[in-house]
Amino acid sequence: MIDQNGKPVTKPALKTYLATYNQGVRGSKEFGALPRALVTICDALALGKTTYVKCVEGQVQLSRRKDGTIAGNGL
Numbered sequence: 506m507i508d509q510n511g512k513p514v515t516k517p518a519l520k521t522y523l524a525t526y527n528q529g530v531r532g533s534k535e536f537g538a539l540p541r542a543l544v545t546i547c548d549a550l551a552l553g554k555t556t557y558v559k560c561v562e563g564q565v566q567l568s569r570r571k572d573g574t575i576a577g578n579g580l
Contacts, residue, residue, distance in 0.1 A: 506558050508540050513561045519543075520580045523567075527574040547575050 506514045514522070525535050526547055543558070547567070550556055555568040566578040 506540060506542055506560065509538060514540065514543075514558075515561045516565060516580055519558065519560055519565060520577060523547075523575055523577050523580075550575065 506519070508514050508518065522539050522543055525539060526544065528536075530536055546556060546558065547569075550567065550569045552569050552571065552573075555566055557564045557566055559565075563579075565580060568576050568578065570576055
């Protein structure tokens with residue numbers, strides 16, 4: 506995954522991106538700084554389903570929890 510600056514995303518950066526996404530304030534400045542691909546992937550992720558995102562250090566499994574938040578296994 507590539508961030509807004511055109512650089513590959515690291516696992517710590519992905520962890521902060523997911524925390525911002527889970528806050529759910531879509532009009533905020535912080536939410537606008539999220540990579541567009543991550544927002545698209547997370548929005549399309551159904552309840553109980555998982556997907557994988559590639560980072561610099563390897564793949565990270567993302568899954569949507571019952572409460573609607575996104576969890577990153579391996580972060």
